[in-house]
Amino acid sequence: MKIWIIFKKELKDILRDRRTIMMMIVFPLLLAPALITVVSKVQMMQMKKAQEKKLKLHFIGKEYAPNLYQDFVSSERIIMIPYLQKDSIQHYIQDEFIDAVIEVSSHYNLALGQNKKASIKVYFKGSDSMGITKKRVEQIIKERERFIINERMARLHLDIDIVDAFEIDRVDISSSQEKIGKAAGGFLPYIFIIFGFMGAMYPGLDLGAGEKERGTLETILSSPASRFDIVMGKFLVVLSAAIATSFIAIGGLYLAVQQFPDIPVEILQVIQDVLSLKVFLMIMGLVIPASAFFSAIILSLSIYAKSFKEAQSIVAPLNIIIIFPAIIGTLPGIELNHTTALIPVLNVSLAAKDLVAGIIDPILMAEVYGSLFFLAGLSIWFCVKWFNREETIFRN
Amino acid sequence: MIEIKSLSKEFKLTKQHRRELGESFTDKKSICAVNDISFSCKPGQIFGLIGPNGAGKTTTLRMVATMLKPTHGSISVCGHDTVHANQQVRKKIGFMTGQTALYDRLTPNEMVQYMAELHGMKKDLFFQRRQSLFDLLDMHDFADRRIARLSTGMKQKTSIARTIIHDPEVMIFDEPTSGLDVMTSRAIMNLIRSCKDDGKTVLFSTHRMGEINQVCDHLAIIYNGELYFNGSLNVFKEEMTQPTFEDEFIFRVEGK
Numbered sequence: 001m002k003i004w005i006i007f008k009k010e011l012k013d014i015l016r017d018r019r020t021i022m023m024m025i026v027f028p029l030l031l032a033p034a035l036i037t038v039v040s041k042v043q044m045m046q047m048k049k050a051q052e053k054k055l056k057l058h059f060i061g062k063e064y065a066p067n068l069y070q071d072f073v074s075s076e077r078i079i080m081i082p083y084l085q086k087d088s089i090q091h092y093i094q095d096e097f098i099d100a101v102i103e104v105s106s107h108y109n110l111a112l113g114q115n116k117k118a119s120i121k122v123y124f125k126g127s128d129s130m131g132i133t134k135k136r137v138e139q140i141i142k143e144r145e146r147f148i149i150n151e152r153m154a155r156l157h158l159d160i161d162i163v164d165a166f167e168i169d170r171v172d173i174s175s176s177q178e179k180i181g182k183a184a185g186g187f188l189p190y191i192f193i194i195f196g197f198m199g200a201m202y203p204g205l206d207l208g209a210g211e212k213e214r215g216t217l218e219t220i221l222s223s224p225a226s227r228f229d230i231v232m233g234k235f236l237v238v239l240s241a242a243i244a245t246s247f248i249a250i251g252g253l254y255l256a257v258q259q260f261p262d263i264p265v266e267i268l269q270v271i272q273d274v275l276s277l278k279v280f281l282m283i284m285g286l287v288i289p290a291s292a293f294f295s296a297i298i299l300s301l302s303i304y305a306k307s308f309k310e311a312q313s314i315v316a317p318l319n320i321i322i323i324f325p326a327i328i329g330t331l332p333g334i335e336l337n338h339t340t341a342l343i344p345v346l347n348v349s350l351a352a353k354d355l356v357a358g359i360i361d362p363i364l365m366a367e368v369y370g371s372l373f374f375l376a377g378l379s380i381w382f383c384v385k386w387f388n389r390e391e392t393i394f395r396n
Numbered sequence: 397m398i399e400i401k402s403l404s405k406e407f408k409l410t411k412q413h414r415r416e417l418g419e420s421f422t423d424k425k426s427i428c429a430v431n432d433i434s435f436s437c438k439p440g441q442i443f444g445l446i447g448p449n450g451a452g453k454t455t456t457l458r459m460v461a462t463m464l465k466p467t468h469g470s471i472s473v474c475g476h477d478t479v480h481a482n483q484q485v486r487k488k489i490g491f492m493t494g495q496t497a498l499y500d501r502l503t504p505n506e507m508v509q510y511m512a513e514l515h516g517m518k519k520d521l522f523f524q525r526r527q528s529l530f531d532l533l534d535m536h537d538f539a540d541r542r543i544a545r546l547s548t549g550m551k552q553k554t555s556i557a558r559t560i561i562h563d564p565e566v567m568i569f570d571e572p573t574s575g576l577d578v579m580t581s582r583a584i585m586n587l588i589r590s591c592k593d594d595g596k597t598v599l600f601s602t603h604r605m606g607e608i609n610q611v612c613d614h615l616a617i618i619y620n621g622e623l624y625f626n627g628s629l630n631v632f633k634e635e636m637t638q639p640t641f642e643d644e645f646i647f648r649v650e651g652k
Contacts, residue, residue: 005513009502016501016542215495219558222461222491222568223514224483390464391408 002225006233014203014237023202024241028195028249033256050132052077056097057137058084061104065118068104068144075140093125099133100124102141115152190326191253192246192287192352193345197322199245200238200295201315207234208302209311217393231299231387235292235380238299242291282355286348289372293344294322296379300386306395329353341367344375397597398437398460398566403469405430405455405621429455431621432469437599437614439565442592444612444629445601446645452621453601457570460599461491474565474597487515490564494574496551500544504535504554507543508561515562522561529557552580556587567591569600573607585611605641619649 014020058081062069073080081098089101103121111118120141124134153160211217220230298315305311322345328334329349336350341364351368354360386392406426414421421427430452437443447453458464460471462482470477476484498507508529512522530536533553538546543554560567569588573581588611591598602608608615608629615632617624625632625648638644 002514005510009499009506009510012506013499013501214500215493215497216499218458218461218463218491218493219497219511220514221463222486222489223511224486224516225514226483391410394458394464 002223002229003233003236006220006225006230007236010203010207010234010237011240014206014241017202017206020202020206020241024199024245025248027198028245029252031252033252036253036256047132053099053132054079055099055133055136056081058082058089058092058098058101059104060086060089060101061106061108064106064108065104065120068102068120068141071140071144072102089123093123096125100137102137112148190330190349191249192283193290193322193326193348195249196242196246196287196291197294197298197319200242200291200298203241204238204295204298205302205305205308205311205315207237208299209305209308210302212303212305212393213307221393227388228384231303231384232380235296235299235383238295239288239292242295243288246287246291279355282360283352285369286351286355286372289369289376290345290348292376293372293379294318296376296383300379300383303383303387304392304395325349336361336364336368338364338367342371344372347371397439397472397474398443398599399470399472400436400456400460401434401470403430403433403456403459403471404428404467405452405459405464406467429621430459430466430618433616433618433621433623434469435614435616435623435626437597439597440592440595441613442588442598442600442611444608444615445599445618446603446605446608446615447601447618448603451603451618453603453618454570455621456618457491457568457599457601461489461568462486487562488564489566489568490559490562491568491570492555492559492572493570494572494576496548496555498543498551498554498558500542502543503540504543504546504550504557505539507554508557511558512561517562525561525563526557529561533557548577549580549583552576552583556584560587560591564596566597566599569598571601571603573602573604605645609641617645617648624648 054077056079057072059069059072072078084092084098084101089098092098093101101121101123103123105119105121108118108120122134122137122141124137126134149163150160153162211220221227225233297318301314301318302311305314325343325346326349329346330353334340334346334350336347336354340350341347347368351360351365354364406428408426409417409421409424413427414424417427433452433456435443445453445456455464459466459478460473462478462485465479470479472478473485474488476488478485499510502510505526508526509522512526517525530539533556535550535553535557538550543551546554567588569584572584572588576584585607588598588600592611592613600607600612612629614626614628616626632644636644638647
């Protein structure tokens, strides 16, 4: 068996390639954390900015609702713009000259006097500042509404509690680990799968199509190594690259998460749980056969291609095929069942979600493992078969 | 020793192939690259296989090197059948093409060691053999430099070293000088001669008649997958009716 000799050589070869190192180490180590850090920092900054922003408001009909108008005037971080053309207010908001307009109808006082609903129109731009403008304006209106309801109840000598018929006491029996696991657990294998695929892609292309292009395939085919040894040696390198890239990506993410000072304790607890040996090994048990599956597919396609360029164009669409089920797995409401347990990639995502949440069904888990190992075995078998075909390796 | 008997090789044609090959191939299901050829190469002799591009030389050599399986006929290398004992055959051969076929990111040292390991050479024997080859080819100065950084000549020396590191009984050269400069071509021709002197069986393909005249004892002319001559160089010269080798070659393949 020459597998080990071929594995050692191919590993040395790809580790000396700058492009592989970029894809395998630099990218996952920096890209995922950089993305998460930048996105969350920008989001937090935007929210803070929107909260602290001085809102520019215009009030139409202040003579009908002086109290409400006064509420706005006396609120912090609000500037009232006195005069505006009523028929142009939508343009003013669109052009961000003002943030919102509150319009009170002339029947405001009459309606309130008759214990009826008075209509208030709020114009705003929903796409701005994550809806914070709308929230801040409505908060002031709600406070005034609460005050009016209190007044009405007092006038009618009724207890304010009469307004509410029920008092719902929500008792959520799911643990914080389960909640966070369900919400974010699928994200973890998603990272594993995407980065694993990315890490496997370049070595896969290089060891198949690259070898053909350089003319070194004949060198190795005329050596005493069997085709099985050659393809398995190459496959193990591609698989190792996939797994190493996933690990590096997760390591990078972990480091990035550590940079955030205000992470809730529950999330930190989930991270600690995920990093516990048991959960980690179970997730790896899912990720390794899944990586083996797509490593064998990438290598098969690469062996088939006449050139590196052709291999790239064949393998690139696979990205979408891999990403699509991984994304579906992160969506809420998609659960692991006897059908989804058989769908590759999606099953990894869903099973990992349940694993992190700590609610895994052993039968479904066995089904997921079974299907993944079967697919991995099948794809490796196919890859070996494919490499043995003259029509594939000497396609020219 | 190489024995080739009634060897044929057909390649199945896919729709894409038929489209690419043009109208004359529209109804063909397969293409015959080598058609019923027989010859033998003996130890201590250089056997030249000459033919134009697409004649079937590379296909024949790839079948001898076990990379392709014959459709009909058989090949025996040092008494081993290339289909049923392919691994035994590969242990006996060294295969070299015009492309240096080296791994750019390895050093000559690593490249040679890789091939030695694949041939299951013992460490002591490998070190000894490497030393003598590196001395002979004057490779010590660049033995630890990455192959990508080497000149064509250095690469060709590395390619020679990796081909003969396991001291094969049979050497197969597939157009080894194609695309090389005069100096490097000469080094390759010298290697081929030294293989003969060492008593090895040498099978050598080329499309240059001059090279056949320089080194070969026997030759076979292959054209469109068929043999047009198979015999010693002396017999070929005696039978010549044309003034030059090239003219004789064209006369034979076109006149048949």
